[in-house]
Amino acid sequence: MTETPLWEVFIRPRNGLAHKHVGSLHxxxxxxxxxxxxxxxxxxxxxxxxxxxxxxxxTASDPDHAAENFEPTADKIYRHPTFYDxxxxxxxx
Amino acid sequence: MYSQGLxxxxxxxTETPEFLQAFQKRIDAEDKIEPKDAMPEGYRKTLVRQIGxxxxxxxxxxxxxxxxxxxxxSLRRKAAxxxxxQDEGGHGLYLYAAAETLGVxxxxxxxxxxxxxxxxxxxxNYPTLSWADIGIIxxxxxxxxxxxxxxxxxxxxxxxxxxMIRVCKEESFHQRQGYEIVMTLAQGTPEQKEMxxxxxxxxxxxxxxxxxxxxxxxxHSDQSMAWKIKRFTNDELRQKFIDATxxxxxxxxxxxxxxxxxxxxxxxGYDHGPIDWGEFWRVVKGxxxxxxxxxxxxxxxxxxxxxxxxxxxxxxxxxxxRKIAAE
Numbered sequence: 001m002t003e004t005p006l007w008e009v010f011i012r013p014r015n016g017l018a019h020k021h022v023g024s025l026h027x028x029x030x031x032x033x034x035x036x037x038x039x040x041x042x043x044x045x046x047x048x049x050x051x052x053x054x055x056x057x058x059t060a061s062d063p064d065h066a067a068e069n070f071e072p073t074a075d076k077i078y079r080h081p082t083f084y085d086x087x088x089x090x091x092x093x
Numbered sequence: 094m095y096s097q098g099l100x101x102x103x104x105x106x107t108e109t110p111e112f113l114q115a116f117q118k119r120i121d122a123e124d125k126i127e128p129k130d131a132m133p134e135g136y137r138k139t140l141v142r143q144i145g146x147x148x149x150x151x152x153x154x155x156x157x158x159x160x161x162x163x164x165x166x167s168l169r170r171k172a173a174x175x176x177x178x179q180d181e182g183g184h185g186l187y188l189y190a191a192a193e194t195l196g197v198x199x200x201x202x203x204x205x206x207x208x209x210x211x212x213x214x215x216x217x218n219y220p221t222l223s224w225a226d227i228g229i230i231x232x233x234x235x236x237x238x239x240x241x242x243x244x245x246x247x248x249x250x251x252x253x254x255x256x257m258i259r260v261c262k263e264e265s266f267h268q269r270q271g272y273e274i275v276m277t278l279a280q281g282t283p284e285q286k287e288m289x290x291x292x293x294x295x296x297x298x299x300x301x302x303x304x305x306x307x308x309x310x311x312x313h314s315d316q317s318m319a320w321k322i323k324r325f326t327n328d329e330l331r332q333k334f335i336d337a338t339x340x341x342x343x344x345x346x347x348x349x350x351x352x353x354x355x356x357x358x359x360x361x362g363y364d365h366g367p368i369d370w371g372e373f374w375r376v377v378k379g380x381x382x383x384x385x386x387x388x389x390x391x392x393x394x395x396x397x398x399x400x401x402x403x404x405x406x407x408x409x410x411x412x413x414x415r416k417i418a419a420e
Contacts, residue, residue, distance in 0.1 A: 003200055004402060006193070023256070024190045026199060028402070029409035040183050043176075044263070063129045 006055040007033040009040075011047035019051050027052075108133055120321050125251040128194035136320055139313065140250050141195050142211075143322065148188035149206045149213035153387050155181045157221040158230060166224060173270045174227065180263050187256040194252045207392050209379065216303050218381025225278055225285075225292035231271015233293075233300040233338065239264050240334045241304070244324035253322075272341065279345040286346070293342065294350045301365070302373045304331040310370075336362045 004026040010019035022041050027033035033052040042050070061069060077083050086093055116133060119126070126132055155178050162178065165171035189199050205211035216234055221227065242264065245257040278289040305311055305327040317323040325333075335354075342349050353366030375381070 003198060004406065023187055023259075024193075025186060028405035029412060032405060032409075039179075040186055043180070043183065060129065063127065064131070 004028055007037070007052045008055050008058060009033075009037045010051040010053070011037075011041060012049040013047050015048060019049065022046070024055060117319070120249050120319075123249075123321075125254065126249055127251045135316070136250075136322075137195050139317060139320070139322060140253065141192055141197050143317075144188055144192040144195075144253055145197070145202050145205065146212050146214070148185045148192060148202065149211055150217065151181045151185035151188060152206075153213045153217045153391065154234075155185075156387055156390055157217055157219070157383070158227060160221050161224060161227050164224070165227075170274065177231070177267050177270065180267065184260045184263070187259055188253075191250075191252040191256045203395060207388065207395060209388065212377065214303060215373070215376040215381055216299050217387060218376050218379075218384045219295070219299055220383050222295075223288055223292060225275065225288040226296070228271050228274025228278060228289065229292040229296045231267050231269075232275050232341070233271075233296050234303070235264055235267040235271060236338060237300050237303045237334050239268060240330050240337075244330075247321075247324060249321040275347075276345055279347055289345070290347055293347050297350050298368065298372075299376075301331055301335070301368055302370075302376075304328070304334065306370065306373070332362050335365055339363055 005028070006024055006026055007030075008024050009022050011022050012019045025033065025036050025040060027036050030052060034050060037050050037052055041047070073079075112131070113133060116131070116136070126136075158174060158178050158181075162171060162174050165174050189202060192202060193199060202211065206213065221230070239261065242257050242261050246254055246261055248254045248257065275289050275293075278285040280286075308314060308326045308328045311327055314323065314326055318326070339349055339354065351366045353364065355364050356362075357364045376384070
């Protein structure tokens with residue numbers, strides 16, 4: 001059986017906001033993917049713009065490497081503004 | 094959703110006691126499980142079965158209602174019913190996409206539905222005999238589905254929970270449009286009220302059966318509760334549904350067809366009469382009045398749509414080739 005390619009769908013809810021992943025669908029090409037995304041994911045005013053991306057084009061990080069990828073950021077508290085002591089007299093900074 | 098590289102992937106994991114314990118710890122901490130995370134094979138299989146059945150139910154559920162689109166009594170009703178049936182198709186799609194993240198393909202799931210290997214909700218094997226059935230289905234069948242689906246929005250598997258949030262947002266219109274249809278009939282002529290009562294009589298018990306066997310007889314319940322795929326037992330959800338629905342029937346002046354139905358002050362809920370589980374199992378095993386028709390209709394749609402799928406792919410290939418030639 002021939003498999004129809006899988007696409008990931010991203011929708012911009014309104015201008016000023018970024019496109020956000022909302023789901024996926026199967027379609028033969030990008031024209032049909034856009035049409036199907038409009039029918040399936042925007043039936044109630046969910047957006048003003050759609051991106052469709054072939055699922056195979058997405059490279060994802062490996063959850064097994066989540067620890068080494070993301071945990072080191074947790075102990076670098078000096079990257080946050082609250083790490084630094086500024087006297088109240090200086091005012092808002 | 095994120096299923097690249099997962100379809101047909103080897104879902105086996107080495108299930109040491111440490112691995113299972115660590116997995117359960119994540120579940121207990123309300124951490125969501127995402128598609129590429131390591132998970133016990135049983136967790137994956139349970140979800141593939143459950144999400145697949147759920148998706149099939151949405152798609153097959155389009156048939157009994159689609160049966161009445163051309164005969165809806167007004168343009169308002171027709172537009173609403175069309176929108177509802179289109180929603181069910183969309184719900185099926187969100188769910189198939191969620192199941193695909195677990196490594197099963199849409200084609201495999203479709204084949205399992207058509208061959209009878211996969212089940213769908215047996216409620217759709219009952220016929221829709223009158224227009225009142227369309228109202229009753231929206232009110233009771235969608236109402237029962239909402240009871241089941243709201244806790245699924247907190248299911249431990251991320252893609253299933255996210256799909257459910259979209260589905261639940263859309264379902265509440267379904268239940269309201271159904272109740273409005275029944276209300277119009279119940280407040281109409283004596284014949285119209287009789288139609289509504291007749292439909293309630295036929296759909297009440299099958300709706301209660303939608304929650305599945307009693308907890309003591311439910312084979313998948315305990316593990317699904319531990320994995321937080323399910324949040325409430327079948328009997329708990331059934332009780333919530335009855336308690337919510339009986340006053341709605343009273344408001345309409347309709348009688349719930351259960352002579353044993355009585356308010357139980359001590360438990361703060363209704364007691365109900367015995368459910369005919371013989372009928373439930375007959376329908377689940379494919380002896381429902383409409384079971385053969387439903388699969389026949391799905392098979393016809395799949396077979397007769399094959400040329401459209403093939404033509405779309407051939408056209409896409411031709412366009413891609415032209416684009417390469419032009420570059």
